[in-house]
Amino acid sequence: MxxxxxxxxxxxxxxxxxxxxxxxxxxxxxIAAARRAKLQGGKPPAVASAAAVPEAAPAAxxxxxxxxxxxxxxxxxxxTALTEKLAPLETIVLDERVRYQAxxxxxxxxxxxDQVVQAIAMQHVPALEAExxxxxxxxxxxxxxxxxxxxxELQTLTANIDAAAQQAARLREETETRIGQIExxxxxxxxxxxxxxxxIDAKRHELAGVQRQFDAAATSVAQALDAAKATVLRHLA
Numbered sequence: 001m002x003x004x005x006x007x008x009x010x011x012x013x014x015x016x017x018x019x020x021x022x023x024x025x026x027x028x029x030x031i032a033a034a035r036r037a038k039l040q041g042g043k044p045p046a047v048a049s050a051a052a053v054p055e056a057a058p059a060a061x062x063x064x065x066x067x068x069x070x071x072x073x074x075x076x077x078x079x080t081a082l083t084e085k086l087a088p089l090e091t092i093v094l095d096e097r098v099r100y101q102a103x104x105x106x107x108x109x110x111x112x113x114d115q116v117v118q119a120i121a122m123q124h125v126p127a128l129e130a131e132x133x134x135x136x137x138x139x140x141x142x143x144x145x146x147x148x149x150x151x152x153e154l155q156t157l158t159a160n161i162d163a164a165a166q167q168a169a170r171l172r173e174e175t176e177t178r179i180g181q182i183e184x185x186x187x188x189x190x191x192x193x194x195x196x197x198x199x200i201d202a203k204r205h206e207l208a209g210v211q212r213q214f215d216a217a218a219t220s221v222a223q224a225l226d227a228a229k230a231t232v233l234r235h236l237a
Contacts (some may be wrong), residue, residue: 068128068131071127071131072124072127072128072131074127075123075124075127076115076121077123078107078111078112078115078117078118078119079116079120079122079123079124081110081111081116082100082103082107082111082116083105084180085102085103085104085106085107086100086103087097089102089103104116140204183196
């Protein structure tokens with residue numbers, strides 16, 4: 001099988017992974033960890049002895065791990081040529097060693113074991129690292145879109161709230177000061193009101209006394225005039 005670099009299939013990985021992660025745990029599952037360790041090691045696994053304990057059945061991959069593995073293996077290599085032959089044998093040949101030998105027998109005319117191992121170390125591991133870098137960039141972009149913008153809005157709201165609280169405090173202080181000024185003015189006006197009321201009563205009392213004095217004087221003068229009139233008439237008529 002000819003090796004080729006299918007870059008177009010990488011463009012949709014981000015959306016695919018973000019969709020897969022919605023229903024998957026973030027923690028790496030055991031099978032993904034085992035395969036990642038095998039890929040990063042870049043060495044063929046040691047041949048188990050006849051007395052070795054059989055491997056336990058691997059746990060199922062999470063949706064994210066499945067999507068990532070599919071992307072990492074999307075490039076045709078000697079290793080993917082082997083995996084393509086392995087897939088149909090999984091339900092037929094239960095023994096892993098026999099299954100690998102049978103699958104390799106189908107490609108050994110065009111692929112050596114060294115080529116398969118080198119494909120893992122030199123093509124798929126770098127592909128995984130590239131996807132990790134791409135995912136990190138996408139995660140940073142998501143953070144910028146979903147967290148940084150909200151953080152900036154939060155800072156703005158916090159500043160606005162603090163400014164509003166300070167403004168309210170100033171207005172409250174100004175209002176209380178103004179109320180105090182108004183109350184002081186009202187108190188002075190009430191004092192003046194009482195003073196004016198007392199002065200008005202005093203002036204009315206004073207004027208009433210003057211009126212009484214004038215009335216008495218007028219009565220006395222009227223009586224004197226009446227007496228003078230009588231005297232004139234008595235002596236001159």
